[in-house]
Amino acid sequence: MYKNYNNNQTSLAVNLDFTPSENHVVTVLSRFVDSIPLKDVMNATAATGRPAYDPRLMMKILLFAYTRKTFHGREIELMCAENLYMKWLIGDYDLVPSYRTINRFRVSTTMAVFIKQAFIQFRELVRQAGLVNDDALFIDGTKLLADANKYTFVWKKSITKYNSKLTDKTRALYGELIQNEVDLAIDQERDTATDVDQMKIVASQLDDKIAQLDQTIETEKPQPGGSPAKQQRRHLKKFQRQLEKDFIPRKTNYDDALATFGDRNSYSKTDHDATFMRMKEDPMRNGQLKPGYNLQIATQHQFTLYYDLYQRPTDTRTLVPFLKTFDFDATPAKYIVADAGYGSESNYEYITDELDKQYLIPYGMYEKEKKKRYRNDPTKIQNWQYDEKNDVFTDYQGIEFHFKNYSIRHDQYGQERKFKVYQAVDYFEDPVRQALA
Secondary structure: OOOOOOOOOOOOOOOOOOOOOOOOHHHHHHHHHHOOOOOOOOOOOOOOOOOOOOHHHHHHHHHHHHHOOOOOHHHHHHHHHHOHHHHHHHOOOOOOOOHHHHHHHHOOHHHHHHHHHHHHHHHHHHHHOOOOOOOEEEEEEEEEEOOOOOOOEEEHHHHHHHHHHHHHHHHHHHHHHHHOOOOOOOOOOOHHHHOHHHHHHHHHHHHHHHHHHHHHHHHOOOOOOOOHHHHHHHHHHHHHHHHHHHHHHHHHHHHHHHHHHOOOOEEEOOOOOOEEEEOOOOOOOOOOEEEEEEEEEEEEOOEEEEEEEEOOOOOOOOHHHHHOOOOOOOOOOOEEEOOHHHOOHHHHHHHHHHOOOEEEOOOOOHHHHOOHHHHOOOOOHHHOEEEOOOOEEEOOOOOEEEEEEEEEEEOOOOOEEEEEEEEEOOOOOOHHHHHHO
């Protein structure tokens, strides 16, 4: 026996009295978005044309779609038309935002402000509910692949190399122009002598010189062996083509590229904000660089309290800028916890000196130094005997190293590092030990 089934009925009674349960995610999302202050979100809209969608409505649609792992605009539009909970969230059965509206809202400045306000409100709600405390903030990062072709890379080292070669070629061209009696009125020793503006001035001077030669050629009579003015004009036109067709466009491109780099070493031609870095999801493990971003998050009890995107591929250089975005009054924390990828002297100093907090961040060699093989290796400086009273190290061959002086060095990023320098004692009476020393 089967239950009665007939879809050829003439009418369909639909119960429109629908309310989600109190603990359903759509109810929680609706209440959360309604609690966000709107003074920085509600922008002035146009007085004419079709009324805009309420930002709170669009935010609810996107958040609920994301909880259902729906990210494409067309799929979200279909969800707005068919999903019963989404219909309740929208509040109007006939209202279905198009995928263009959804995608435009996602990339708008209103959405960016809304997200920041949402995180502020979210942190306040979880704090009031007692779901977070002041013990620690856990920081980690991951690489996000940019929506750009992986073969659109521009490397700073390459641009710098070819820009230097172009500068040498330009200076050589200026020298040939001077030999052809073109008054450039520039100082070739200055760095500005080969910039784009100066090159355009030289091209203009070439135009004037070629125009003078044209007038001379028109008035002169035929000469045996050809006209010297025509030969000079031929050379100057060649130089003019080099400047206008080659040197000036290349120099402009190089200057734009160097300005785009900033403190990075690469960027993508189709997404200038993306930096080429190694992605974790490469299944072949071939180490291919791809355009992407470094996403940093700070969590506690599985709640993401802070986030930010960075162009630097290494986590070491993102920690301090990331910590500067924290509001420690709203989310106090005694400890900053991260993995060894964040361990550096400058990061430790910033956490202890500037933030007055403690860190649980191992340095790069921490795990290796714990291994038995490393601890039993007498050649490692960390395993040498140390006399704290006399400040003397003694290696496994009995050679003593006494303190010599303090040293300050700067790494490639300009960070200051302080060292103590030790020097081996001279053993003039023992040639063997002297050689070891």
